[in-house]
Amino acid sequence: MEIARYWDDNPFVIEHSGHMMFGNKKITPGGHWMGICAIASKQSGADAVRAARAYALTALAYMRVLSPAGMKNTEAAIYGPLAQ
Secondary structure (H helix, E strand, O other): HHHHHHOOOOEEEEEEEEEEEEEEEEHHHHHHHHHHHHHHHHOOOOOOHHHHHHHHHHHHHHHHOHHHHHHHHHHHHHHHHHHO
């Protein structure tokens, strides 16, 4: 169940504790990949430059391959009406 909770990409979930309910914000899909990149960088003993490169490549891969809709939104935010 812990694995399912980790990979659940619902960014906002209602938690129950007795009679109390509260909203809990969770990690986004892109955040999962950045977290995996952080673990890999630490375990490999990467220096700052190599870790930064890994983060940049992970972000680009996520934007281009894993989340094409996210990339369109990013292009629209950067280029405005010129983004086609």
